[in-house]
Every structure is written in C-alpha cells, then in structure tokens.
Amino acid sequence: MIRLAGRLSVVRPSASIEISGRAATMRAEGIDVISLSQGEPDFETPVAIREAAKAALDAGETRYTAVDGTPALKRAIVEKFRRDNGLAYRTDEISVGAGGKQVIFNALMALVDPGDEVIFAAPHWVSYPDMVRLAGGTPVAVPCPAETGFKLTPTQLQAAITPKTRVLILNSPGNPTGAGYTRSELVALAAVLLDHPDIVVLTDDIYEYLVYDDFEFCTLAEVEPRLKSRTLTINGVSKGHAMTGWRIGFGAGPAELIRAMAVMQSQTTSNPASVSQAAAIAALAQPPDDIQRRNTIFAERRTRCAEAINAVDGLVCRLPEGAFYLFPNCEGLLGRETPEGVKIEDDRALALYLLESARVAVVPGSAFGLPGHFRISFATGTEPLLEACRRIDEACQALH
Ligand code: PLP
Numbered sequence: 001m002i003r004l005a006g007r008l009s010v011v012r013p014s015a016s017i018e019i020s021g022r023a024a025t026m027r028a029e030g031i032d033v034i035s036l037s038q039g040e041p042d043f044e045t046p047v048a049i050r051e052a053a054k055a056a057l058d059a060g061e062t063r064y065t066a067v068d069g070t071p072a073l074k075r076a077i078v079e080k081f082r083r084d085n086g087l088a089y090r091t092d093e094i095s096v097g098a099g100g101k102q103v104i105f106n107a108l109m110a111l112v113d114p115g116d117e118v119i120f121a122a123p124h125w126v127s128y129p130d131m132v133r134l135a136g137g138t139p140v141a142v143p144c145p146a147e148t149g150f151k152l153t154p155t156q157l158q159a160a161i162t163p164k165t166r167v168l169i170l171n172s173p174g175n176p177t178g179a180g181y182t183r184s185e186l187v188a189l190a191a192v193l194l195d196h197p198d199i200v201v202l203t204d205d206i207y208e209y210l211v212y213d214d215f216e217f218c219t220l221a222e223v224e225p226r227l228k229s230r231t232l233t234i235n236g237v238s239k240g241h242a243m244t245g246w247r248i249g250f251g252a253g254p255a256e257l258i259r260a261m262a263v264m265q266s267q268t269t270s271n272p273a274s275v276s277q278a279a280a281i282a283a284l285a286q287p288p289d290d291i292q293r294r295n296t297i298f299a300e301r302r303t304r305c306a307e308a309i310n311a312v313d314g315l316v317c318r319l320p321e322g323a324f325y326l327f328p329n330c331e332g333l334l335g336r337e338t339p340e341g342v343k344i345e346d347d348r349a350l351a352l353y354l355l356e357s358a359r360v361a362v363v364p365g366s367a368f369g370l371p372g373h374f375r376i377s378f379a380t381g382t383e384p385l386l387e388a389c390r391r392i393d394e395a396c397q398a399l400h
Pocket residue numbers: 039098099100101102125171174175204206236237238239244248249
C-alpha cells in the first residue's frame with residue numbers, strides 16, 4: 001500500500017462527486033439523466049476565438065511562453081480592465097494562470113501562512129476552503145442565508161475579522177447562488193476593510209459578464225480605489241466566453257503579489273497553454289453583443305426555471321442577479337418520505353432521490369457550505385431544463 005502525504009487529509013473530495021459519479025453510471029446504463037450539475041456554459045466557444053487559436057498554431061505559437069502570460073495577453077487584459085472596470089493596471093500587475101482556479105490558488109499560496117484565517121461567505125464555491133487548507137490556513141466560512149441575499153453584510157464581516165485574518169475572498173456574482181453585490185453593498189464592505197489595513201482582498205469576478213435585468217456589475221478596487229493596492233481582481237475567459245476547457249484565468253493587483261504568484265507558478269505548471277493564451281486575446285476583444293446574445297438566452301432560462309421551481313410545493317428559490325445557477329431552499333421537503341418509505345433527511349438525500357426517481361442531477365447545498373438547499377445549473381438547453389423542472393415537480397409531489 002502506498003503511504004500518501006498527510007496534506008491530503010485536509011482536502012475533501014468534492015461532495016458533488018457522489019451525485020455526478022452516480023449520474024455517469026446511470027447514463028452508461030442507458031438511463032436518460034438530465035444533468036443540472038455542470039458549472040460551464042453549454043455554448044460552443046465562439047468561432048472568432050477558435051479561429052484565433054488555429055492561426056496561433058499555424059504561426060508556430062507552440063513553445064514555452066513567459067511563465068505568467070505573454071506580453072500581448074497581458075496588454076489585452078490591461079485594456080479589458082480599463083474598458084470594463086475603469087481600472088488602470090500596468091502589465092507587471094497582471095498574472096495569467098491555467099484558469100481562475102490556478103490564479104486563486106497561487107494567490108492563497110503566496111499570502112497565507114499556517115494559522116492565518118481566510119474569510120468568505122457561505123454558500124461558497126467548493127474550492128475555497130480546500131485551497132485555504134492546502135495553503136495551511138484556516139477557512140472562515142460566514143453563513144449568509146437567503147434572507148440577506150446570500151451575501152456577506154458589513155456587520156458579519158466586522159464580526160468575522162480577528163488578528164489572524166489575512167485574506168477576504170469576495171465572489172460576485174457568486175457560485176452557487178448567483179448573488180451579486182451592488183455598488184452600495186461593496187462600498188459598505190469597503191468601509192469595514194479600510195479599518196483593517198493588513199487584510200488582502202481577492203475578488204473572484206469570474207461571472208462578471210453573466211448578469212441579468214439591470215444589475216450593474218462592480219468590483220471592489222473600482223468602487224473603493226483606496227483598496228486597490230491590496231486587492232487582487234480575479235477574472236478569466238472560462239464562463240463569460242464559453243471557454244472552460246481552454247484554461248485561462250487572470251488576476252490584477254500589486255506587483256509584489258504578482259511576482260510571488262509567478263514564482264509559485266514557475267515551480268508548478270509554468271505558463272498556461274500558449275495557444276489558449278492567443279485565443280484569450282481574441283476573446284477579450286469580442287464584441288459585447290456576442291456575450292449579450294448568450295445572456296438573453298440565460299436570462300430567459302433563469303426566469304422560466306425559477307418560476308417552475310417556485311411552483312413546486314416545498315421549494316423556494318430567489319432570482320439570482322447573475323451567473324447561471326439557482327439555489328432553491330428545500331427545507332420544506334425534509335422529513336418527508338419517498339413512495340418506497342425512505343425518509344428524506346437532508347439535501348444530500350434529496351439530491352440522490354431526485355437522481356434515482358426523477359433522473360435529474362443537482363448538487364446538494366451542503367457541498368457549498370449551506371445545507372437545506374440544492375444547486376441547479378441553467379447552463380443547459382432550455383427544453384431539457386424545463387423537462388428537468390417538470391420531473392422535479394413530479395418527484396417532489398410523490399413525497400409525503
Ligand atoms: N471561481 C468560481 C466562483 C467558479 O465557479 C469557478 C469555476 O467553476 C472558478 C472560479 C474557476 O474558473 P476557471 O475554470 O477559470 O478555473
């Protein structure tokens with residue numbers, strides 16, 4: 001038997017693996033499972049971006065590049081922050097990694113010492129606590145229920161800060177709830193942070209372009225320029241440009257932190273794929289109408305899916321400001337029994353029941369640090385999505 005390193009004991013396998021593994025087995029058996037568990041757009045990467053990648057291949061852009069991004073991509077990112085966020089960065093304040101995930105991991109590895117605390121709102125993206133633990137830190141997940149829009153309030157932030165607090169992670173629009181912080185909400189959080197000059201903020205803006213109705217996306221460094229020198233503004237092309245597989249994410253922040261992140265990356269993966277970097281330049285130059293076209297479809301699915309879920313007895317769901325997730329509360333169904341006489345004890349049991357009986361895969365809220373809910377991704381075709389809602393309704397009605 002191989003003895004594995006102790007550090008693995010701090011990383012938990014994703015709680016969604018049980019559901020997705022079971023869904024994959026059912027599919028392999030020929031069962032028609034509708035998966036609402038994926039965290040990626042169902043659209044293809046736009047043609048212009050794919051063409052740019054092909055051109056880069058033909059031009060021989062197939063070698064190592066600078067570790068944390070080519071100068072051309074860094075310039076395109078500088079321009080993106082100027083154009084979209086009114087933020088002025090130099091190229092030595094930009095880091096490019098293999099997805100937003102690597103950028104966040106590099107930043108935590110560069111900032112967190114053993115015992116340091118990292119605050120974030122719960123429900124949260126599955127990776128934050130595990131990344132913090134891998135960096136030796138202590139995750140501080142602050143419960144943020146639906147009543148406050150799943151968002152961290154200034155009072156909660158103030159109460160969570162201790163002398164050990166090193167980093168705050170802010171994710172807006174967020175995974176798994178789609179909750180987006182308004183300008184005034186960010187101003188209020190910034191007021192707390194101004195009193196704590198040692199805290200570094202990571203803003204995970206990966207869903208920036210996926211916002212609905214009149215929601216205005218804002219990011220902390222823009223809203224409170226006095227925090228810019230200790231904020232890493234993180235973004236990427238995965239979600240907004242339908243490029244999850246290309247693995248390009250980026251961060252903008254103080255040059256000192258950017259240099260430390262490059263050291264981490266240089267001893268782990270080196271540069272992100274050269275061809276993907278060329279494709280990302282094309283993505284950042286994409287006209288907004290292309291993003292708008294996809295958003296119109298997402299917005300319609302969001303409304304129709306939320307209506308269908310809210311019509312189910314026992315489920316309640318708020319309309320998210322952004323991203324492509326709904327996060328219904330299912331507490332009304334807990335304690336009920338399936339037709340086979342099995343008691344639905346928690347959100348995990350409900351997700352398994354929906355998979356077995358409705359053939360719909362959703363992710364239990366406990367995977368994101370807020371039990372009593374589940375996550376639906378509406379990044380799937382409109383017809384299968386509505387069919388899934390119909391099946392969920394039928395399965396929930398069968399509970400007594
Ligand atoms: N941050 C959040 C909140 C996410 O949901 C994801 C992906 O699911 C990421 C970061 C990572 O994105 P990427 O695919 O660019 O690594």
